[in-house]
Amino acid sequence: MADRDTDLALDLPALARGGDVRGLRAALDPLDVPAVVDELERVDALTRAVAFRALPKGTALAVFEDLDPALQGELLQELREEAVRDIVAGLDPDDRAGLLDELPAGVTARLLSGLTADERRMTTDLLGYPPESAGRRMTPQVVALPAGLTVGSALAHVRRHGEDAETIYTLPVVGAGRHVEGVVSLRRLFVTDDDVPVADVLSDPVVVRADTDQEVAARVVRDHGLVAVPVVDAEDRLLGVFTVDDAMRVLEHEEDEDTARAGGSEPLRKPYLATSVLGLVRSRILWLLVLIAAATLTVSVLDAFEDTLDEVVALALFVPLLIGTAGNTGAQAATTVVRATAVGDVRFRDLPRVVGREAVTGLLLGTGLSLIGAVPASLVAGPEIALVLALALVVVCTLATTAGAFTPMVAKRVGLDPAVVSAPFITTFVDATGLVVYFLIARAVLGL
């Protein structure tokens, strides 16, 4: 696994261009499903379609299921109608709902019409929940135990009805109207004697509502160490289950988003190598424009202080260093606070505490840097400018960490993604503020 990097590269595009189906099959055959997925996500759309068609039928469905949803949609459009119907019918209802989300409405309707009535109903039910909700991600194919069984009869029930369920390891116990009364794991049933009532080994149910955000549901699964969590409606009636593999995918997806935004770009909708260069440009240009517009503030600040700059050109020497350091300090604080907010370590009510801690941290960092830098700066630029720089660093670092803590928390409170207003945003903000501080201190100290 870890050694894949040193394998010979497969030249799928060359094989696909040559129409060499046997060669493609031979190249992909030794790989397991995740490895095939990996290769397909690294090539262009046409190669992907040709290579996919060369896969044996059983493997093809498994590969399709694991493919990035955006690529699933693209791929379907390259396949023949018949192959598409087979794939769509073979998917689990939750995966199918995820796929149909990616397709134009006309295609969705045509594909739905090819399903059995039962399959169609399950799929459209899922599509009725809000995007990115637990309901959209759950599987309705769950084994529910009727209340009042013994362990022996419950195990027999699971064995009879388990074939189609996505998981049988988490078993909700339901009473009248599918009201969830508790949850028992298959494991618990398995190590308990047959004649014990299920009610005696029931756990309090940890459940999520269908309209819960998928990320929140995923964190419930992770924090409770669950294999699956039942999904219920507003009256606590069982609708389906949200499984740990879905939870892991959701968390990875959210992490993709947070990481991209922390770096000042929009998340890519597809794996990196499957994204075109224009796709990369599109994901970044808007943020760059916003940031460059904000950066014009720095031009105005420098313009306003041009007299000061004219008199002491040496002040200009330290501008990039000062604002760079301020930006880095702000980015550190923003990244830390965004992350702490994302994982739930910090909530809005902690705002004063967090801002206070970060302000003190910034003050200490600024003071530390000033003390360490004082001697070298004096040697380069003389004691007066070194003093200006030292004072400015203390103030600017404190401002930067405070802004870095405050902004993402407030953003989250008003419903924005805190990652959006993080590092690059803070950096640009402190650039302008830092310059004002620097020149004001310079005027005061140098008596300009």
Added chain:
Amino acid sequence: MADRDTDLALDLPALARGGDVRGLRAALDPLDVPAVVDELERVDALTRAVAFRALPKGTALAVFEDLDPALQGELLQELREEAVRDIVAGLDPDDRAGLLDELPAGVTARLLSGLTADERRMTTDLLGYPPESAGRRMTPQVVALPAGLTVGSALAHVRRHGEDAETIYTLPVVGAGRHVEGVVSLRRLFVTDDDVPVADVLSDPVVVRADTDQEVAARVVRDHGLVAVPVVDAEDRLLGVFTVDDAMRVLEHEEDEDTARAGGSEPLRKPYLATSVLGLVRSRILWLLVLIAAATLTVSVLDAFEDTLDEVVALALFVPLLIGTAGNTGAQAATTVVRATAVGDVRFRDLPRVVGREAVTGLLLGTGLSLIGAVPASLVAGPEIALVLALALVVVCTLATTAGAFTPMVAKRVGLDPAVVSAPFITTFVDATGLVVYFLIARAVLGL
């Protein structure tokens, strides 16, 4: 769950200071285990110890298991010897090994001596694997099926031996010398008739070696959608299993690390609010010093071009905007490539392709920004300086994306964490290079 933010804050510190054990118990009693963990990770060490002692015994062990490992270590030092022994004996061997890692060697030895011979052997076995390996994280308590059973006898075997196992959902089938011959899920056995040989429903085993990095093992679990993966030695003999809940924790931990480093700081060893302000300063100061040392390059560059600057002070106005934009462009590229490398979308052999794509992306971004900014810049600073700025933007953006792609990939190749050399590092590097480019272009265009 999602509404926790609006709950009234629990004032655990006040209750703890007042020694109000009954109040603490009443405050914590309505919360489930993850919520208690959450509260305990938000308070100081003393409050945590007092509140922990107020928990009922059964809850206490479950809470302890889920607590951040660094806090587990701290907490043990606040508890009485007897309570500590109970907790340590109650943990699963893998959790215990993780905890003992956090403690001073003397404490570890004393705690180990309090265990039964069997428990002690399992724990020290785990401690023998390298830190952050799958072996260190696995549980040795696994139900292995002897080869040659029928489904019925296999189910009976699991039922007899499943009590102590951490999971019974993934069942390795072992031949002579515990050599892993295949894996079968409990679910598969459960929906198959009793008289079918297990060999007929066996899957090819997906396994990881004990010395595999824990992050790689966690990605195997996620990519294959597994509940657990068997861990084997170099001869494919079964040692234990690595479960999905461990995989989720490992991935979150790695994400913490990557995020912190992307923001230019070291990862915190504890949850945010449980980290002291000095801890925050420590996690950041070293990186700031490295970056500020690198930023002195910008001072040298400006110093070298001081004549140019003296002649055309207007050039100084655009310095922060130019290097800010270059830094942002570089940060975007670095963040995207670090992430693509981390999730395995991109490998070292893709280096030329990735660098090529990013160079073109940078060229397009720089050109786009120049075209959009040309008119406003001419109005502010005249056509000549606007031309300098436009040309510099194109070159600098291309340099920034290229460096942003190249550096993390090469860092990973030589065994460094790619996240370390990401955004702030790239930003600082392009600051200096960008200034050189800017002044060289200025000299050429303005004929200085």
